[in-house]
Amino acid sequence: MAIDLKAVEQLATDQSSLKAAAALAKPAKWSGVGASQDGALIWGECAGSGANPYRVMADLRDLGNKCTCPSRKFPCKHVLGLLWLNAEAVVPFVPADTPAWVSDWLGRRRGTTAAKPASNAPSTEKDLGAARAGEPEVAEDPKDVARREAQAAKRNEDTERAIFDALDALEQWIGDQLRMGLAGFIDDATARCRRIAARLVDGKAAVLAGRIDELPSRLLALAAGDRPRGAVVELGKLVLLARAFRAAPRDAEIRRAVAASETREIVLADPQAQRVDARWEVLAEQVQTRRDGLVSQTTWLLNLAVTGPRFAMLLDFFPASAGRRGSVFTPGERFQAELVFYPSQQPLRALLVRRDASEAISALEWPASDTALSDALTRPLLAEPWVIETPLLLPKGRIARDDAGQMWWRSADGTATLPIASEVDGLLCGTELSRAAAIWSGNRLTILAARTRWGRIGCHE
The missing domain is CATH 2.40.50 (OB fold (Dihydrolipoamide Acetyltransferase, E2P))
Structure with a gap:
């Protein structure tokens, strides 16, 4: 999905806005530029006069847009600059995960659309050529570059400090849950987790907040008798992750689990x-x-x-x-x-x-597991003890149901038995599986697919 410069011209409220947008249509003015996978949403952060950049976003499907600047013009020069960047491909709009602030804006729009430009507006009032001519290319001032870099470093320090404060609040919250008793925590997990998750969002730890917000559903998926142990494990992993971030706040892997992923x-x-x-x-x-x-x-x-x-x-x-x-x-x-x-x-x-184009590779067999099952279950915890799910390649085995209706995977040699998280239907149940790919969540398996002597079987086949 793309926009042309004619649409940018028609969207501008006046020639002065178009001229100001031309000054902003330069890569040095922008950071964090991205687009949704389908190209319908675009966003970026534009350096302004303040310490923090303005967050700019637009929906190319109907030209709806939003900017955090205080301008009374709609659209403002920053929105026009972002659309100009996209129209002329000044910078690459690489598909990426949609930032939370763009998703929040999209959710609040509730289907509203931007006002359509008047088709009878005289083109002489807003002219792209005049806007371009009024803003000749000038060399970037080294002082401006140094100032932006200093502002970026200051923002990073402020973000890191905010995350540290949020992690302090998290550890205090975990201690409170343990002191008050796990039974009360499990009964009121949704409300309690939502409150601390909101605090983490305010503290720039959005990924960790999402993990905590989903914690009650993971506990409720367990049998009632397993929930206290599951709560202890979940809270313990949160403490380990918080301590790991304090020890190495710039580690990309740890930061990905707490604050945000790399673009x-x-x-x-x-x-x-x-x-x-x-x-x-x-x-x-x-x-x-x-x-x-x-x-x-x-x-x-x-x-x-x-x-x-x-x-x-x-x-x-x-x-x-x-x-x-x-x-x-x-x-x-x-x-x-x-x-x-x-x-x-x-x-x-x-x-x-x-x-690449599909090749004739259907004859390839699944590889054998290169580690013992016990190592495959425990080794990930040595590197990332806070991890929630681990993919496994299981050896030959079979899935069956016990007298209580619980589903189990059992290895062919009888040395390992693991519980299955959900009901398994069809050929997967009872069939000898030469290989099985599954997700281990610490106490349950989720089967993804398996190989049998008849061929491949998916989890819903």
């Missing part, structure tokens, strides 16, 4: 990021509507090669108000692709860099 362009430009060109199989797709109004779309891939990370997780977010989006992947399909992984001790989350 797509940062990961792609990182020369240290691990790149893997291999043949992949789509195991499953998980779509979940979160309490913050976003929908997470997780695609799990299995590396069919002998070397490299065994699993890859492609993660995308979009506003729930945008409706269900179709997937570009089909469970069971295979393809050659290059992935770049986010920096991590255990690379898992990745970005799709290149996907």
Whole structure:
């Protein structure tokens, strides 16, 4: 989806706005520029006269827009500048996760649309050529660059200080829950978690806030007798994550779990990021509507090669108000692709860099697990003790139901038995599985897909 300069001209309220936008249509004025996966939403932060940049966003479907500046003009020069950047591709609008402030604005719009420009407005009043001519290119002032860098460093320090304060509040809150008793916490988990999550959002720890906001649903998914133990484990992991952030606040992996993920362009430009060109199989797709109004779309891939990370997780977010989006992947399909992984001790989350045309790779077997099951269950906790879910490649086994109706996976040699998180239907139940890919949440397995002597079986097949 794109916009042309004619639309920018028609959207401007007067020639002075267009002239001011021309001065802003320069890469040095902007940071954090991005777009949604479908290109409909664009956003960026524009340096202003104050310490903090203005947050600017626009919906190209109807040209609705928003800016945090105090201008009384609508649209303001910052919105016009952002649209100008997009129209002329001055900077790349790389698809990325939609920031929370853009999602909040989109949710508040409630279907409203921007006013349409008058079609009979004389073109001589607002002319792009005049706007361009009035703003010749000038060399960037080194003092301005130094000032912006100093302001950025100050913002980073303020953000870090805010996160530290929020983590102090979190640890105090956890201590209060333990002192008051886990029974009361479990009964009132939704309200209590929502309050501390709001405090973490104010403290710039948005990712950690989302994790805590989802904690009650994870507890309620457990059997009643397992919830106290589950609460202790969850709260303990939060403490470990808070302590890890204090010890290494600039660590990308830890910061990703607390504050925010790196942008797509940062990961792609990182020369240290691990790149893997291999043949992949789509195991499953998980779509979940979160309490913050976003929908997470997780695609799990299995590396069919002998070397490299065994699993890859492609993660995308979009506003729930945008409706269900179709997937570009089909469970069971295979393809050659290059992935770049986010920096991590255990690379898992990745970005799709290149996907080649499908090849005849259906004959490839799933690789054997390269670690013992006991190690696969515990090793991730040594590197990231706060992790919630871990993908596993299970050896030969079978899924069955006990007398109480609980589903279990049992290894063929009888040395391991693990509980299944949900009901398993169809051929998966009772069939001998030569391999199975699953997500281990610390106390339950979620089966993604499995291989049998008849072929592949998905979790809903």
